[in-house]
Amino acid sequence: MVSPPSSKLAELALEVQQLTSKIITNLSANQIAEPDFSVDSNSIPETPENVRLRASLNDAVLDLLRLVNGPRNDVRDLICTLYDIVAWQVACEFGFFEVVPEDGVATINEIAAKAGLDEDRVGRMMRILATDRIFEEVKKDEFRHTSRSIVFKHDKQIRDAVHYHRVDEYFKAASETLASIKQSPSAFDASNCPFVTRHGAPLFQYYQTQPQLAARFASAMAGIGRMERQFEELRDSYAWSDIPRGRKVVDIGGGNGHMAIALARKFPNLEITVQDSVEMLIQASKQDLSDLEGRVAFMQHNFFDPQPITSAYAYLLRQVTHNWSDQDCIRIFRALAPALEKSGKGTPLLINEIVLPALKTSSLYQERRLRQVDIMMMVALGARQRTEEQFRVLLEAADTRFKVSNALFRFMCLRPTKATN
Numbered sequence: 316m317v318s319p320p321s322s323k324l325a326e327l328a329l330e331v332q333q334l335t336s337k338i339i340t341n342l343s344a345n346q347i348a349e350p351d352f353s354v355d356s357n358s359i360p361e362t363p364e365n366v367r368l369r370a371s372l373n374d375a376v377l378d379l380l381r382l383v384n385g386p387r388n389d390v391r392d393l394i395c396t397l398y399d400i401v402a403w404q405v406a407c408e409f410g411f412f413e414v415v416p417e418d419g420v421a422t423i424n425e426i427a428a429k430a431g432l433d434e435d436r437v438g439r440m441m442r443i444l445a446t447d448r449i450f451e452e453v454k455k456d457e458f459r460h461t462s463r464s465i466v467f468k469h470d471k472q473i474r475d476a477v478h479y480h481r482v483d484e485y486f487k488a489a490s491e492t493l494a495s496i497k498q499s500p501s502a503f504d505a506s507n508c509p510f511v512t513r514h515g516a517p518l519f520q521y522y523q524t525q526p527q528l529a530a531r532f533a534s535a536m537a538g539i540g541r542m543e544r545q546f547e548e549l550r551d552s553y554a555w556s557d558i559p560r561g562r563k564v565v566d567i568g569g570g571n572g573h574m575a576i577a578l579a580r581k582f583p584n585l586e587i588t589v590q591d592s593v594e595m596l597i598q599a600s601k602q603d604l605s606d607l608e609g610r611v612a613f614m615q616h617n618f619f620d621p622q623p624i625t626s627a628y629a630y631l632l633r634q635v636t637h638n639w640s641d642q643d644c645i646r647i648f649r650a651l652a653p654a655l656e657k658s659g660k661g662t663p664l665l666i667n668e669i670v671l672p673a674l675k676t677s678s679l680y681q682e683r684r685l686r687q688v689d690i691m692m693m694v695a696l697g698a699r700q701r702t703e704e705q706f707r708v709l710l711e712a713a714d715t716r717f718k719v720s721n722a723l724f725r726f727m728c729l730r731p732t733k734a735t736n
């Protein structure tokens with residue numbers, strides 16, 4: 316018998332070892348090779364169990380490192396991670412990910428020539444990225460991709476997501492957070508937020524005047540959705556195949572229709588109308604949907620106006636409410652109430668959102684990721700992520716007939732509240 320560890324550090328190290336062993340066992344049971352840093356490395360499959368193990372492992376590893384590094388060392392990181400972001404900005408803006416070949420190396424000289432920059436700064440940016448295993452300097456002045464950098468070469472949507480967050484619209488808005496709070500110390504909404512302080516207009520209005528940036532935003536949204544396997548979550552959280560043929564689902568604020576299209580491809584019974592602004596519908600019209608034989612249609616609609624489709628089987632609001640303040644969410648719910656009533660008793664309003672966990676019900680690692688999105692919503696839109704309780708309060712305030720389950724209107728949070736789901 317191994318005697319139990321007598322120190323906190325040993326306890327955490329043991330936990331790390333046990334969790335890692337479980338991941339290795341799962342991989343070998345499924346004959347999947349372990350990940351490494353090579354460009355053709357496997358990733359660990361996103362099964363519910365692996366997601367749970369990963370969250371616990373991150374909690375244990377991070378606590379171990381926090382204790383070992385100590386608060387004074389961490390202050391140094393707090394100061395200096397800003398300069399990691401600088402390197403990301405240069406790499407994204409000047410196309411470093413695209414310039415380095417997939418199966419070979421690029422010299423600093425070659426990257427500098429293609430990016431149109433001096434060699435000195437290219438080398439310094441590449442080297443700081445390489446300390447995080449984003450690229451590897453295989454020989455002096457020669458870099459190749461790693462598993463952590465190749466994703467940005469392969470996937471334009473993910474590149475777009477990093478670009479507007481780390482380099483462009485959101486990064487610039489985030490730097491105005493204090494100015495925005497000082498302008499409006501106790502109230503925030505779509506018109507009172509750092510994005511408006513920086514860019515001069517609320518986010519969705521701003522994108523209406525910036526078609527190229529709007530296209531990048533739509534592309535990034537699709538990339539983030541794929542990365543987090545949000546489609547699989549949506550697909551598995553509702554009995555879509557039970558919806559009778561000929562009955563309509565309305566995807567309100569459905570963007571370029573990427574989720575509706577994926578659902579319709581998966582479920583041949585589904586007919587979905589995607590509602591959004593003209594600008595989004597222009598993006599949507601560029602897609603080839605011939606295989607769907609008209610089962611996904613697009614319609615311009617402002618969700619603050621009364622819902623015009625009054626005979627739907629279900630209404631979906633996916634990642635819409637987190638873009639709006641409480642008062643605006645109440646307006647969105649109220650504008651839907653008459654159509655829900657006309658569509659028939661029990662017509663569900665499907666709300667697919669991140670739900671913030673109640674105190675101490677989640678891994679800190681997962682909670683932090685959710686709370687980062689909460690602050691992102693505050694910066695970009697003067698909005699927020701919500702707990703289940705906060706959703707209940709808003710629905711009740713919008714219309715007392717909203718019920719969280721199986722009443723006149725059904726409310727469904729398709730995204731889990733706990734790390735374990």
Ligand SMILES: C[S@@+](CC[C@H](N)C(=O)[O-])C[C@H]1O[C@@H](n2cnc3c(N)ncnc32)[C@H](O)[C@@H]1O
Nearest residue numbers: 519568569570591592595616617618619633634
């Ligand atoms: C975060 S995106 C979510 C898109 C999509 N539901 C998804 O899950 O990917 C929010 C969407 O709301 C749309 N939107 C914003 N204001 C709107 C309004 N007043 N009426 C209709 N759509 C709106 C935006 O254009 C955007 O496509």
